[in-house]
Amino acid sequence: MNHLSEEQLVLYHYGDAGDRAENAAIEEHLHGCEACQVQFAAIRRTLDTVQSAPVPERGDGYGTEIWMRIEPRLAASRRPWWQTASDFFVPRRLVLAGGVAVLIVAAFVAGRLSPGTTQPARPPAVAAGKANGGQPAATQEQVRERILLVAVGDHLERSQMALVELVNTGDGPKVDISAEQIRARDLVSANRLYRATAVSAGENGMASVLDDLERVLLEVANSPSTLTTAEFQKVRERIEAQGIIFKVRVLGDNVREREVRPAPKVASIRG
Amino acid sequence: MDVHDDAQDVTQAQAGDEPAFRRLVERHSRGVFQLAFRLTGSEPDAEDVVQEAFLKAYRELRRFEARSSFRTWIHRITVNCAYDLLRQRPRHKAESLNADEGDGVGGIEPEADETSRPDRLAFGAEVQSRVRTAMDLLTPAERTAFVLRHFEGRSLEEIGEALGLRVGATKHSIFRAVQKMRRALAPIVGCS
Numbered sequence: 001m002n003h004l005s006e007e008q009l010v011l012y013h014y015g016d017a018g019d020r021a022e023n024a025a026i027e028e029h030l031h032g033c034e035a036c037q038v039q040f041a042a043i044r045r046t047l048d049t050v051q052s053a054p055v056p057e058r059g060d061g062y063g064t065e066i067w068m069r070i071e072p073r074l075a076a077s078r079r080p081w082w083q084t085a086s087d088f089f090v091p092r093r094l095v096l097a098g099g100v101a102v103l104i105v106a107a108f109v110a111g112r113l114s115p116g117t118t119q120p121a122r123p124p125a126v127a128a129g130k131a132n133g134g135q136p137a138a139t140q141e142q143v144r145e146r147i148l149l150v151a152v153g154d155h156l157e158r159s160q161m162a163l164v165e166l167v168n169t170g171d172g173p174k175v176d177i178s179a180e181q182i183r184a185r186d187l188v189s190a191n192r193l194y195r196a197t198a199v200s201a202g203e204n205g206m207a208s209v210l211d212d213l214e215r216v217l218l219e220v221a222n223s224p225s226t227l228t229t230a231e232f233q234k235v236r237e238r239i240e241a242q243g244i245i246f247k248v249r250v251l252g253d254n255v256r257e258r259e260v261r262p263a264p265k266v267a268s269i270r271g
Numbered sequence: 272m273d274v275h276d277d278a279q280d281v282t283q284a285q286a287g288d289e290p291a292f293r294r295l296v297e298r299h300s301r302g303v304f305q306l307a308f309r310l311t312g313s314e315p316d317a318e319d320v321v322q323e324a325f326l327k328a329y330r331e332l333r334r335f336e337a338r339s340s341f342r343t344w345i346h347r348i349t350v351n352c353a354y355d356l357l358r359q360r361p362r363h364k365a366e367s368l369n370a371d372e373g374d375g376v377g378g379i380e381p382e383a384d385e386t387s388r389p390d391r392l393a394f395g396a397e398v399q400s401r402v403r404t405a406m407d408l409l410t411p412a413e414r415t416a417f418v419l420r421h422f423e424g425r426s427l428e429e430i431g432e433a434l435g436l437r438v439g440a441t442k443h444s445i446f447r448a449v450q451k452m453r454r455a456l457a458p459i460v461g462c463s
Contacts, residue, residue: 069322
């Protein structure tokens with residue numbers, strides 16, 4: 001047997017080198033190989049040193065201290081999610097949110113398609129310089145894209161929240177998802193606009209996730225309002241199997257990151 | 272701590288008994304802090320993680336099915352909270368090591384024979400400082416995997432589940448963690 005690798009020795013130390021036969025072989029080799037013994041002893045010294053690192057002490061009253069800190073925040077946790085959601089999803093706000101989504105998307109698309117951005121043969125100084133109102137064209141583009149990112153980020157966050165809460169509900173023989181359906185229908189409308197905008201902006205990854213999200217939202221919206229536990233379980237399994245919550249979360253993180261990232265000199269929504 | 276007390280308090284807390292949840296918080300806060308500190312290496316971050324973990328536990332308590340102990344469950348939540356926090360945290364030091372692997376950690380020069388220094392306290396502080404620095408060099412996955420294996424004695428399967436890794440990748444994360452720490456601590460521990 002050749003000398004043992006560092007990885008074999010580290011894993012052997014934790015009893016993770018492999019099955020019983022592999023462990024026995026390593027042990028046997030170690031027994032007769034001085035070089036590997038030295039190497040193994042060095043690994044153990046390092047780990048003993050790490051082990052000696054102290055953790056700051058917390059007194060007997062620490063638990064009470066933590067309780068005092070979190071107790072005021074428990075009230076918010078106690079509040080059922082549908083109450084929190086209903087604050088946002090009151091009809092007047094829904095109309096407003098939908099209107100805002102339409103305006104944002106319309107402004108974005110208009111900005112993309114306006115002739116001003118496609119006019120050829122401008123002198124370079126003008127093209128890179130001022131557009132309407134003396135504002136640089138690149139800045140206008142950046143602002144439009146940033147507004148879209150903020151709106152999409154909010155939409156993804158709401159969608160994620162709705163899906164997480166949906167899969168975490170469902171006790172009892174009958175599951176009433178009528179409230180989730182209302183949310184899903186509202187989200188579908190906004191989702192369509194954002195997906196179309198993402199497609200026109202060449203944001204294929206974003207469009208693909210929004211497409212997947214739309215299918216799930218539609219499925220929820222079009223399900224019966226009351227499901228048996230088995231039916232609900234199937235809906236939940238389909239959502240989990242598609243990994244849509246994870247995809248939405250990752251895209252949401254990505255979008256949020258781009259929101260705060262300093263804009264490049266010539267902004268592009270393609271990340 | 273009594274596991275029976277935990278089970279009873281969990282049942283009562285699930286029924287809406289807030290004092291029962293308070294007893295769980297008071298009983299487990301120190302253990303949760305210890306784990307959170309090992310994972311984050313920072314007292315303020317560990318404090319945040321402790322609070323976040325208990326708040327999350329409170330929200331999810333209805334779903335706790337007592338297949339594992341409350342301690343195991345709250346520690347799992349703590350690992351998730353800490354792992355999320357680590358991933359959000361910038362890792363300048365690790366990047367600098369990755370860019371210059373094999374050089375060990377800059378900043379503290381090795382001395383000829385550290386153990387012979389009369390000032391043992393100062394040496395102890397230096398060792399602790401180096402250990403902290405070495406831990407900071409690890410990626411979030413490496414650090415979490417290492418802490419769970421080394422300090423918590425969790426199985427590879429449990430660690431893999433917490434991190435969303437296969438067993439092979441979990442093993443490799445643990446090995447990489449130890450390897451990086453060996454390099455960082457070589458000046459005081461010795462290479463061979």
